[in-house]
Structure formats: structure tokens, C-alpha cells
Amino acid sequence: MELVKVGEKTYYIKNPTNIGIYKINNNDIFIIDSGNDKDAGKKILKIVEEQGWKIKGIINTHSNADHIGGNKIIQDKTKCEILANNIEKSFIEFPILESSFLYGGYPFKDIKNKFLMAKESSAKLIENNLPEGLEYFSLKGHFFDMIGIKTSDNVYFIADSLFSEETITKYHLFYIYDVREFLNTLEYLKTLNGNLYIPSHCEATKNISNLIELNKNKIIEIINKICDICNKEMAFEEILKCIFDEYDLIMNPNQYVLVGSTIKSYLSYLYEENKLTYEIKNNKMLWKQIN
Numbered sequence: 001m002e003l004v005k006v007g008e009k010t011y012y013i014k015n016p017t018n019i020g021i022y023k024i025n026n027n028d029i030f031i032i033d034s035g036n037d038k039d040a041g042k043k044i045l046k047i048v049e050e051q052g053w054k055i056k057g058i059i060n061t062h063s064n065a066d067h068i069g070g071n072k073i074i075q076d077k078t079k080c081e082i083l084a085n086n087i088e089k090s091f092i093e094f095p096i097l098e099s100s101f102l103y104g105g106y107p108f109k110d111i112k113n114k115f116l117m118a119k120e121s122s123a124k125l126i127e128n129n130l131p132e133g134l135e136y137f138s139l140k141g142h143f144f145d146m147i148g149i150k151t152s153d154n155v156y157f158i159a160d161s162l163f164s165e166e167t168i169t170k171y172h173l174f175y176i177y178d179v180r181e182f183l184n185t186l187e188y189l190k191t192l193n194g195n196l197y198i199p200s201h202c203e204a205t206k207n208i209s210n211l212i213e214l215n216k217n218k219i220i221e222i223i224n225k226i227c228d229i230c231n232k233e234m235a236f237e238e239i240l241k242c243i244f245d246e247y248d249l250i251m252n253p254n255q256y257v258l259v260g261s262t263i264k265s266y267l268s269y270l271y272e273e274n275k276l277t278y279e280i281k282n283n284k285m286l287w288k289q290i291n
Helices: 038-051 071-078 087-093 096-103 165-171 179-189 209-229 236-248 253-271
Strands: 002-005 011-015 018-023 028-032 054-059 081-084 136-138 147-150 155-159 196-197 276-281 282-288
Touching: 018 147, 028 038, 038 054, 038 071, 054 071, 081 087, 081 147, 087 096, 096 253, 165 209, 179 209, 179 253, 209 236, 209 253, 236 253, 236 282, 253 276
Parallel strands: 028 054, 054 081, 155 196
Antiparallel strands: 002 011, 011 018, 018 028, 136 147, 147 155, 276 282
16 A cells, blocks of 8 residues: 555555545545555554554545445444445445345355455444545445545545546446436536546545546447347346357456446436336246337
8 A cells, every 4th residue: 555645635556446545634634535454454453653643533435345344443443433435334234234235135154354344333324524625526336325525625435436547447347326326426527627637446646537538439439339148038147148158257246246237227217218118928037129
């Protein structure tokens, strides 16, 4: 982990999930997200201690395990408060909700792992309780009630609203809960005028326009791909297999629930856009393109 100063009061820790830091005074800080597990939390605490800072609070942009994995150890050590938005608060306090939601039922043991299920921590609703100099804004789409954070240095922490070129090139699909809201968020990002943008899984950048188009184009590609697959009646599992085969992806339990849930979100979006319809035949739900 590397600590980088990007403003008078704003820092971030380079990490697989970037960690934001904002100094509310000479000694006290708020952090933005906490990494993917206990080890990440320990490293954050070590960096903070080396700087002589005290963590007064954690703002979780959303409740995915790779953003809240360090919550428990940091909260246990510092007694800091944790702030989160609406539904995300519930997932933070009851992490089994994530793996249960992604699977669509009680999760089997292979998906009750640190990648899909963090340790529980105690959270408060984010309202008008942010320190002076911080603002939050909605970034729906990737997850239920994801938010971004703007600091007084005009630095924007934009969570998982954008994915890197490397991720898109390698995996093609990135997790989306609500396709329409994700596309709306991409349009909203175009209106921001920040000095620096820090996505959770990308390098910090002064210009996100190319990244916005890259993400949008990949979503359009997936939409067209699913429509093409459904030029004949197809069950969900068949669609999922076609997507894995098309992009040469390797299925495992984590990928099954993450990509599977994402494909279901695309199917819902395409149904609401009147591009796909479904019919139940012989006790199977079959999806078909509307010509």
C-alpha cells in the first residue's frame, strides 16, 4: 500500500480497492472504504499510525465485501463510526445479505467467503453528518445505493462507477445491479468538474471521459450480445453458458453468482426496454428477442 497526497487535506492509499483519506484537522481523519479484508484493515491502521493520525470515521461508498472488508478490525481498534447510504447500511451490518442476494437463496458454503461476505460492523445512515469539507452524491447502478465522495480539494472518489480498461479487456463483464441506473450514472459523471477522480479499481486520473465511453461501449456490446443469443428461445443457464463461452471466461462459484446476477440484471433491463420477452414452457422460463 502506498500513501499518496492529492490535495491540501485529501490523500488516498493505492490498493486493489483504493482507500480515500480526508484530514478533518491536524490529527483526525475520515477514510473512504476499508479494503477487502482484515489484512487490508491492518495495513490501513499501520499507515495511519505512522502518520500520527486517528481514524474518526469510515465512509463506505457501498457494501460489497472488497469495500468493507477492513471495517470490523478498524472499528474494533479505533471505535470509529461507519457511515453508509440506505440499503448499503443493512448489508454492512448483516454481510450474509450479499452472498444470499447474489445467489438468490441461502448461500452454500463455497460462496460464503471473504470475497462475497465481509465481517459484520456497526453502521449509521449517512445524512447531514459528514465532516465539513466532504459531500456525498448518488452513484446508483453498480449496487443498490452506492455513493461517491467529493472533498474540499475538488477530488472525487467515484467508487465502482467506472471500471478500468484492463478489467474490461480481461473480463468483459463487470458487476451491475441496475443497468439503467448505471448508464444514468455514466451520464452524470460527464457533468462533474473535478481536479482529480479516483475510481476504486483504476488509477487516479484528471480526465474520465475516455473511461466513461469505454464502460458505456462495453455495456452496449453486452446488450447486443444477449439480444443475439436470444434470437431463439433460451433459458437463463443457457444464456449464461453462452456468455462465458463467448468471452472465454472460466466459471467458479464466485463468478457464477457475480456474472449470473449481472446477466439477470441485463435481462430485466432488456425486458423493460421491450427488446426481450419471455415465455414459460414445460416449466422453463425462456427468453426471446423481440423482432
